[in-house]
Amino acid sequence: MSTNIDHVLHEDRSFPPSEAFRSAARISSEEEYDAIWRRSIDDPDGFWGEVARQIPWIKPFDQVLDWSDAPRAKWFGGGQLNASAVCLDQHLISGRKDKTAILWEGEPGDQVSYTYAELHDAVCRFANVLKARGIKKGDRVAIYMPMIPELAMATLACARIGAIHSVIFGGFSASSIRDRIEDGSCTAVITSDGGWRRGKVLPLKDVVDEALADLPGSDEAGVHTVLVVKRTENDVAWHEGRDCWYHDELAKVSGECPPEPMESEDTLFLLYTSGSTGKPKGIQHTTGGYMVGTYLTTQFVFDLREDDIYWCTADVGWITGHSYIVYGPLANGATVVMYEGAPNQPHPGRFWELIAKHKVTILYTAPTAIRAFMRWGDEHVDKHDLSSLRLLGTVGEPINPEAWIWYRQKIGGGRCPIVDTWWQTETGGIMMTPLPGVSATKPGSCMKPFFGVDPVILDSDGVEVEGDAGGYLALRKPWPSMLRGIWGDYERFVETYWSKFKGMYFPGDGARLDKDGCTWIMGRVDDVLNVSGHRLSTMEIESALVSHGAVCEAAVVPRPDEITGQAIVAFVSLAGDASKSDELVAELGAHVSKEIGKLARPADIRFADALPKTRSGKIMRRLLKDVAAGREIAGDTTTLEDMSVIESLRDG
Numbered sequence: 010m011s012t013n014i015d016h017v018l019h020e021d022r023s024f025p026p027s028e029a030f031r032s033a034a035r036i037s038s039e040e041e042y043d044a045i046w047r048r049s050i051d052d053p054d055g056f057w058g059e060v061a062r063q064i065p066w067i068k069p070f071d072q073v074l075d076w077s078d079a080p081r082a083k084w085f086g087g088g089q090l091n092a093s094a095v096c097l098d099q100h101l102i103s104g105r106k107d108k109t110a111i112l113w114e115g116e117p118g119d120q121v122s123y124t125y126a127e128l129h130d131a132v133c134r135f136a137n138v139l140k141a142r143g144i145k146k147g148d149r150v151a152i153y154m155p156m157i158p159e160l161a162m163a164t165l166a167c168a169r170i171g172a173i174h175s176v177i178f179g180g181f182s183a184s185s186i187r188d189r190i191e192d193g194s195c196t197a198v199i200t201s202d203g204g205w206r207r208g209k210v211l212p213l214k215d216v217v218d219e220a221l222a223d224l225p226g227s228d229e230a231g232v233h234t235v236l237v238v239k240r241t242e243n244d245v246a247w248h249e250g251r252d253c254w255y256h257d258e259l260a261k262v263s264g265e266c267p268p269e270p271m272e273s274e275d276t277l278f279l280l281y282t283s284g285s286t287g288k289p290k291g292i293q294h295t296t297g298g299y300m301v302g303t304y305l306t307t308q309f310v311f312d313l314r315e316d317d318i319y320w321c322t323a324d325v326g327w328i329t330g331h332s333y334i335v336y337g338p339l340a341n342g343a344t345v346v347m348y349e350g351a352p353n354q355p356h357p358g359r360f361w362e363l364i365a366k367h368k369v370t371i372l373y374t375a376p377t378a379i380r381a382f383m384r385w386g387d388e389h390v391d392k393h394d395l396s397s398l399r400l401l402g403t404v405g406e407p408i409n410p411e412a413w414i415w416y417r418q419k420i421g422g423g424r425c426p427i428v429d430t431w432w433q434t435e436t437g438g439i440m441m442t443p444l445p446g447v448s449a450t451k452p453g454s455c456m457k458p459f460f461g462v463d464p465v466i467l468d469s470d471g472v473e474v475e476g477d478a479g480g481y482l483a484l485r486k487p488w489p490s491m492l493r494g495i496w497g498d499y500e501r502f503v504e505t506y507w508s509k510f511k512g513m514y515f516p517g518d519g520a521r522l523d524k525d526g527c528t529w530i531m532g533r534v535d536d537v538l539n540v541s542g543h544r545l546s547t548m549e550i551e552s553a554l555v556s557h558g559a560v561c562e563a564a565v566v567p568r569p570d571e572i573t574g575q576a577i578v579a580f581v582s583l584a585g586d587a588s589k590s591d592e593l594v595a596e597l598g599a600h601v602s603k604e605i606g607k608l609a610r611p612a613d614i615r616f617a618d619a620l621p622k623t624r625s626g627k628i629m630r631r632l633l634k635d636v637a638a639g640r641e642i643a644g645d646t647t648t649l650e651d652m653s654v655i656e657s658l659r660d661g
């Protein structure tokens with residue numbers, strides 16, 4: 010039996026770009042978009058070859074795509090380039106040397122900016138520091154830092170010498186860091202003594218110390234260097250020989266560092282993300298395709314202009330920050346705003362104050378942030394002049410129409426197009442999106458495929474669904490910035506992404522196409538939660554809970570949440586001698602924070618005498634979802650082994 014996915018959302022409004030926006034845009038008509046998209050699908054070699062030649066290569070490529078060993082893709086074979094040279098060196102000779110590259114503001118209000126020439130110099134010096142510490146091409150370097158300019162520099166410095174960076178979001182716990190360092194066999198860590206968040210200093214170096222403390226073999230094969238950037242006055246413990254202050258090392262090096270020539274398919278970075286089973290996956294991106302993809306999407310999706318002040322509010326610890334703070338915008342020579350802290354520090358209008366102060370023209374943020382701003386109240390927005398804005402974007406999760414309309418009216422003054430961009434860590438860059446000068450956007454729809462993207466919606470048998478019914482989203486064509494693997498586990502890569510539908514990439518999302526051919530993403534179809542735009546696996550949170558002595562079994566499900574999109578609800582059954590108490594709830598929450606990070610802490614922990622299971626012993630999360638959301642239990646319960654379990658959960 011084939012199954013479709015039901016959809017409930019009906020949204021008929023649509024908002025074309027203003028005539029002023031349209032007439033100035035790179036692409037300004039449906040016909041133009043259709044023609045370019047059609048060509049990108051019919052003649053991908055011609056299309057991508059032309060795009061790729063717009064970025065600087067050290068040695069030109071001799072083949073656009075080799076897909077003969079699918080799903081192992083080889084883009085721009087024979088070509089050599091360096092991502093940091095694409096982002097920096099080219100601008101020094103193209104007249105952008107004195108243009109601001111990064112405009113940074115710390116949470117306490119301190120400011121620094123770097124021109125392209127200054128950023129180039131800083132990255133070369135940073136790269137020389139890494140070299141002086143014995144870090145070389147192919148080595149893996151973990152980066153665990155606050156949102157300070159040195160974070161962007163660290164990624165580019167790794168790229169410059171050909172080291173593979175693995176950025177770990179600053180909210181992850183010591184044990185999450187340890188897992189990622191071990192999985193990637195990182196030999197160095199770049200961190201900072203601390204970073205500002207909500208008026209307090211996060212002790213990042215301490216967390217790194219804890220992560221490394223019980224890492225086996227750290228003397229021989231393990232981490233030989235922890236490079237510490239000074240950001241605060243935080244006291245830090247010191248491991249002689251291993252730890253070094255960045256500013257001390259900096260004093261010893263020159264500003265001369267030619268970019269390492271990298272093969273197009275050499276790995277640029279790893280970024281870990283949650284999957285439905287097993288430990289986090291080290292998503293592997295390579296150099297040529299990733300740079301081409303992020304370069305092109307940044308230019309067209311944001312319709313980037315030379316004088317734009319561009320602000321993406323993501324953290325560089327996530328893919329959005331990699332692709333749309335660092336690589337894509339810098340490859341285009343943009344002026345990028347970077348902000349260290351929380352959006353409501355010291356007041357709920359901080360973002361709007363920043364926009365007014367720096368005359369930001371493009372804002373790219375997440376639905377969860379937009380919903381939080383709505384709740385904090387319009388008065389915090391009204392105090393600031395947002396008239397510099399000309400384009401808005403969202404990413405990370407489906408945006409509800411109410412938040413979309415608020416974003417358009419309140420932040421965009423009714424004049425800025427909104428690009429709702431669908432993509433993933435795995436896709437490297439934006440895959441489906443409105444084009445701002447073209448699309449009559451519909452609130453909640455990511456509209457149409459970007460160039461070279463060939464989506465289809467299938468039922469569980471792999472048959473294309475008819476009409477505007479929901480189904481599984483799949484992509485029929487390889488694209489340059491696609492992931493090349495899961496670090497150290499090629500089989501899992503094939504199994505997770507390329508096995509559900511033959512010859513197609515399966516992203517794990519449900520979607521539907523409406524009568525106009527616009528796409529509506531319906532969220533994950535697997536056991537991945539999306540909390541505040543952060544992907545978390547139910548399985549990882551369950552394992553963290555079960556690793557606590559009092560817990561015998563745990564099931565984690567999402568509940569709809571007005572602000573965070575989804576909130577985590579955990580059902581736990583306790584081990585024999587443990588007893589239910591509020592203290593235990595608090596303790597389990599703290600335990601999950603410690604094991605994974607605060608972002609995974611359940612909003613709601615409920616004790617259950619037993620969990621609902623099928624006769625074959627599988628936990629029926631579908632039923633728990635209904636219980637968590639306070640809904641009637643829907644669908645078939647005949648496979649449930651013991652109905653009374655559900656009744657007692659609901660009553661409890």
Ligand code: WTA
Pocket residue numbers: 282327328329403404405406407408429430431432433434435455516517518530532533539542543544
């Ligand atoms: C979801 C973030 C609806 C989706 C770039 C995807 C979205 C997952 C959208 C990837 C959007 C991302 N509309 N859903 N515009 N953007 N998603 O890897 O479920 O952190 O699979 O990448 O977020 O999350 P990730």
